[in-house]
Amino acid sequence: MLSHSLPARAVTLLRDADVEYALGRLAQPILNAAGLPSGSVKVVVIRDSSLNAFVIDHQHIFIHSGLLLKMQTADELQAVLAHEAAHMANGHIAQRYANARFSNTISGLGVALAAAAAASGADPRAAGALSLGVGSSASRVFMSHTRAEESSADNSAIRYMLSAGADPQAMVDLLNIFRGQELLNQSRQDPYARTHPLTRDRLRAVQAQVTAAQAKPGKTDEADYWFARAQGKLSAFLRAPSWTLRRADASPTKDIALLRQAVAYHRQPDTAKALATMDKLLAMRPDDPYLHDLHGQILLESRRAEAAVAAYGRAAALAPRNALILGGQGRALLAAGQPKRALQVLEQARARDFSDARVLRDLATAYAKTGNTGMASLVTAERYALTGRLKDSQIHAKRAADLLPRGSAPWLRSQDVLSAAEAHASKRK
Numbered sequence: 333m334l335s336h337s338l339p340a341r342a343v344t345l346l347r348d349a350d351v352e353y354a355l356g357r358l359a360q361p362i363l364n365a366a367g368l369p370s371g372s373v374k375v376v377v378i379r380d381s382s383l384n385a386f387v388i389d390h391q392h393i394f395i396h397s398g399l400l401l402k403m404q405t406a407d408e409l410q411a412v413l414a415h416e417a418a419h420m421a422n423g424h425i426a427q428r429y430a431n432a433r434f435s436n437t438i439s440g441l442g443v444a445l446a447a448a449a450a451a452s453g454a455d456p457r458a459a460g461a462l463s464l465g466v467g468s469s470a471s472r473v474f475m476s477h478t479r480a481e482e483s484s485a486d487n488s489a490i491r492y493m494l495s496a497g498a499d500p501q502a503m504v505d506l507l508n509i510f511r512g513q514e515l516l517n518q519s520r521q522d523p524y525a526r527t528h529p530l531t532r533d534r535l536r537a538v539q540a541q542v543t544a545a546q547a548k549p550g551k552t553d554e555a556d557y558w559f560a561r562a563q564g565k566l567s568a569f570l571r572a573p574s575w576t577l578r579r580a581d582a583s584p585t586k587d588i589a590l591l592r593q594a595v596a597y598h599r600q601p602d603t604a605k606a607l608a609t610m611d612k613l614l615a616m617r618p619d620d621p622y623l624h625d626l627h628g629q630i631l632l633e634s635r636r637a638e639a640a641v642a643a644y645g646r647a648a649a650l651a652p653r654n655a656l657i658l659g660g661q662g663r664a665l666l667a668a669g670q671p672k673r674a675l676q677v678l679e680q681a682r683a684r685d686f687s688d689a690r691v692l693r694d695l696a697t698a699y700a701k702t703g704n705t706g707m708a709s710l711v712t713a714e715r716y717a718l719t720g721r722l723k724d725s726q727i728h729a730k731r732a733a734d735l736l737p738r739g740s741a742p743w744l745r746s747q748d749v750l751s752a753a754e755a756h757a758s759k760r761k
């Protein structure tokens with residue numbers, strides 16, 4: 333699990349291959365029911381203890397770690413995902429932000445993340461949102477849904493839950509968590525109450541629909557497993573190790589208990605115990621790429637780069653298309669003094685997820701170490717653009733444009749960054 337501060341430290345994404353895979357497993361039946369193309373929507377965790385979940389484009393459902401840890405059951409989490417999926421499927425996302433081209437460029441993603449920061453309750457000015465062209469009033473307008481949209485999203489969400497075999501009563505439980513918040517002063521509300529206005533009418537309508545629904549108990553142990561694993565790993569990284577070690581044995585399965593313990597020992601840090609626990613865990617699930625990924629992280633952070641290369645290599649062999657695992661493998665290769673091989677792997681990671689600032693940082697190092705300063709400057713420029721530091725991005729993009737062959741694909745990328753930086757500069761005048 334790695335923290336990425338984006339942009340300008342206002343919003344921190346918690347990127348973890350295991351947690352994202354688990355959330356994907358929970359989201360899949362919901363997204364299918366919503367008719368959203370399979371594999372097109374990613375659930376991403378924001379490090380924030382307040383309660384919120386929101387969508388800003390058709391590719392991501394953002395959920396605060398606080399809300400994820402607050403959920404009691406897989407069904408409650410699926411209720412959150414179903415409601416957000418319904419906002420997507422029912423066309424509630426402002427067209428400006430839904431433009432696919434827009435959200436698939438570095439500068440476009442910067443705007444999306446600045447908007448995410450604004451939705452998280454961060455000061456949009458601190459988030460660089462204003463400088464990227466998202467005014468605070470504009471972001472508030474586009475982030476919060478109307479009451480009509482809320483009702484329509486609830487209505488669809490309950491249908492998705494029924495078709496996914498989740499208990500729709502969880503939607504009522506979810507709304508009850510937020511009940512009464514609209515009476516609170518805005519500063520004391522969870523941001524969810526602002527982005528998803530809740531009224532007593534809305535709660536009543538949901539209750540009526542759930543009561544009328546013939547809920548078939550099609551729920552699977554599988555959903556419970558992935559929910560417990562995502563929550564267990566997230567809490568092991570976010571809470572004190574002592575908190576985790578007191579509770580790990582209460583996990584629903586032995587492997588989740590070991591996973592939580594391994595992370596807690598690693599964070600103490602007690603590397604010997606962490607690695608011994610990992611060995612037991614890997615013996616139980618030898619073909620689980622996400623456990624090899626964690627093994628690699630523990631080894632790398634314990635300065636055992638060679639062993640980390642092997643662990644990440646195993647993870648990558650089991651999940652060859654996972655950008656986060658490839659990123660870890662590349663990082664381990666760099667640490668082990670293999671920049672050439674690292675470069676290949678990190679380029680694969682970047683091709684699958686251009687928005688990972690950590691990969692861009694490592695990639696720039698790999699290019700610099702292999703003597704390609706033009707590419708090192710380009711990737712650095714892209715990383716700054718992504719994190720909202722457009723002035724810095726401009727300096728590096730200019731350097732890259734001077735060094736790269738004019739008209740080549742990388743040179744064109746440097747021009748993209750330059751025009752984003754110029755657009756930003758002219759907006760500020």
Ligand SMILES: [Zn+2]
Pocket residue numbers: 415419477481482485527528529
């Ligand atoms: Zn909503």
